[in-house]
Amino acid sequence: MISVLPARRAHRESADAVATAYALAARAGDHDAAEHFVRALHGDVLRYVTYLCGDPQTAHDLTQDTFARAFGSLHRFEGRAPARTWLLSIARRAVADSIRRAATRPRIADAVDWRDAQERGQSVALPGFDEGVALLDLLAALPGERREAFLLTQVVGLSYEEAAGFTGCPVGTVRSRVFRARATLERLLRDAETPGALAA
Incomplete structure (x- = not known):
């Protein structure tokens, strides 16, 4: 077979x-x-x-x-x-x-932010570092449900059916969310590549 x-x-x-x-x-x-x-x-x-x-x-x-x-x-x-x-x-x-x-959690003022200090101490010269940060920024711009559908299918690798079962919504809804997430990401990438955006 x-x-x-x-x-x-x-x-x-x-x-x-x-x-x-x-x-x-x-x-x-x-x-x-x-x-x-x-x-x-x-x-x-x-x-x-x-x-x-x-x-x-x-x-x-x-x-x-x-x-x-x-x-x-x-x-x-x-x-x-x-x-x-x-x-x-x-x-x-x-x-x-x-x-x-x-x-x-209460926030403490006038204290050293250990997370910020740790992040500043990390090397930004690693291959893919800038791209990873840029991707996180782009994904953060997506609405929560679209971001989750995109991550489950395109990053984690679940099928649309598996993602639908995982999130408890119809397969068509997952497909729609992924389609819209892709469209938004493509638009954001195009906008970021325009000369005006680079100058800003």
């Missing part, structure tokens, strides 16, 4: 099946499977939370928090959905909780 699925989608489904198997084995107490589970999905979670929270430094903490929460509730995971979808829903809640905590 010849598969008619595109190679990328077939590869993703195979990777999802492997990650789900690791999660189920980890649930049964297999420590090696738990390590493989983290390695298989760490990159996806880190990319997703980075774009949701907009802060690469916080994203590493949120990724660790996501996996800590996942292992805390692994006994309830039954493999009915891919482990990646389950894990990304945990990541989404972790980011939302982090934003809520930050909103209620």
